Amino acid sequence: MPRSKDDEIFDAAASLFKEKGFHATSMQAIADAVGMQKGSLYYHISSKEELLFRISYAAISAITEQLEAIAAAPLTPSEKLRAAVENHVETLCARLDLMTVFLKESHTLTAEQQAQILAYRRHYEELLRDILHQGIEAGELRPVDVGAVTNGLLGMLNWMHYWYRPDGRLTPEEIADVFADFALRGLLVD
Numbered sequence: 001m002p003r004s005k006d007d008e009i010f011d012a013a014a015s016l017f018k019e020k021g022f023h024a025t026s027m028q029a030i031a032d033a034v035g036m037q038k039g040s041l042y043y044h045i046s047s048k049e050e051l052l053f054r055i056s057y058a059a060i061s062a063i064t065e066q067l068e069a070i071a072a073a074p075l076t077p078s079e080k081l082r083a084a085v086e087n088h089v090e091t092l093c094a095r096l097d098l099m100t101v102f103l104k105e106s107h108t109l110t111a112e113q114q115a116q117i118l119a120y121r122r123h124y125e126e127l128l129r130d131i132l133h134q135g136i137e138a139g140e141l142r143p144v145d146v147g148a149v150t151n152g153l154l155g156m157l158n159w160m161h162y163w164y165r166p167d168g169r170l171t172p173e174e175i176a177d178v179f180a181d182f183a184l185r186g187l188l189v190d
Helices: 005-020 027-033 048-072 077-094 096-109 113-135 145-160 172-187
Strands: none
Touching: 005 027, 005 048, 005 096, 027 048, 048 077, 048 096, 048 113, 077 096, 077 113, 077 145, 077 172, 096 113, 113 145, 145 172
């Protein structure tokens, strides 16, 4: 099935925002990338800021929905934590443009847009904290400061967009396994 022009514009903007940054990317560059006149873009989008919001929303909502499914799955807390870490790594790698733009550029959104994105971010963090609390209560994970561990995990996972390369030495699955082992070995009860 052929891709829609809206999808082409979305993907081109994500790629350009990742490569050049939001502020350094012009509407003309986006138009050139999809073979359109700059004025024709406005038939599909209202502004560059709208594209940034759509990219940020697509990134955070998709990864949050995936974590909701993991949290609701009939798994032990440590299995949920492993799945959460693996999913985060694999999603970041598979959607590197979107996730990088979300992580680096979403601070430039309007206050209203930032509030919507922040609500998803907080929900994601809450789901991760809940998994950690469940693991501690079940006696699978050591008693730790759940807030600090959540922030540490997210810092480790989200920093990948700076160094991950699709043609790098490790596949996303191998990185996910390394990170999940690293996280769990630091948290599992001996």
